Amino acid sequence: MAKRTITRDQIVKEAHKLVRAKGARALTFEAVARQMGVTKQAIIYWFPKKGALIEAMLLPSLEAEALAGQEAATRVETDRNVRQRFAAAIVDFHLSDLERFRTMYLSPQLTPDAFAMVTKGGHQVSSKVHAVTAQMYRTLAEALIAEGFATSDTARRKAFLLHTNVLGLVLMASLSDALNDPLAHDLADLRVTLLAQLA
Incomplete structure (x- = not known):
């Protein structure tokens, strides 16, 4: 054979x-x-090591998400502020592939033992994940400061909260999709409303 x-x-x-x-x-x-x-x-x-496989599964998607967010945060537009640009980029990135979102965010949270960040061999997935997200938050924080929306003391927290709030909308869309239970509101309308809240 x-x-x-x-x-x-x-x-x-x-x-x-x-x-x-x-x-x-x-x-x-x-x-x-x-x-x-x-x-x-x-x-x-x-x-x-299993950690190396998990890293290979998660890190490229996290890097792609971070890149989409960083590009949006540093792009200059006259019709949207940095918060709207970032939110739109992250929402659109995840809504384009809800299965990827579930693998990135839900699987590790629901079964942390299966996606342990530090494996028996000491392979540290978490340090690479943190490096990717830290860079995204740094870039967004700098853009928020430059736009006058945040001070250097609050920018990092505001960047983190903006990202996690946007993920909340995607989470609801993802769960709705996985359960085949439509949201009470049209997803496109929710996206528009979210961006309007950030004006």
């Missing part, structure tokens, strides 16, 4: 499918290997 060659990207893609289909608790090297029709050792070759 010919040996099957797999790539790092294929493993990450299959791990995402597994988590989306069966939840974060189902994420094991054995389960990914079984789903791919390879041995557990083939997975371990690319990801010696």
Whole structure:
């Protein structure tokens, strides 16, 4: 029988499918290997620790979200302030792929043991996550100060609260989608109302 060659990207893609289909608790090297029709050792070759696989699953999405937010915060527009630009970018980023949002934010929160930030091997996913989010908050805080919406003492807190408030709308949309239970309000109208609140 010919040996099957797999790539790092294929493993990450299959791990995402597994988590989306069966939840974060189902994420094991054995389960990914079984789903791919390879041995557990083939997975371990690319990801010696579970933390490395989790990082490969989460970090690119977090980096993409942070980049979207940073680009919006630093972009100059005459018709929107920095808060509106940032909120619109984050909402649009997440609404474009609610499955990605659930993997990024809900799976780690609902099953923290499966997505432990520090694994047995000491692999620190959290330090890389914090570096990405810290840069996004720094960029947003600087833009809020430059716009006169925040002082250097309050900018970081305001950046964090803006981001988490925006995630609240996406969270409701994501849960509604996952449960196939429509929101009482049109999502496009909610987006417009959110941005209007930030005027």
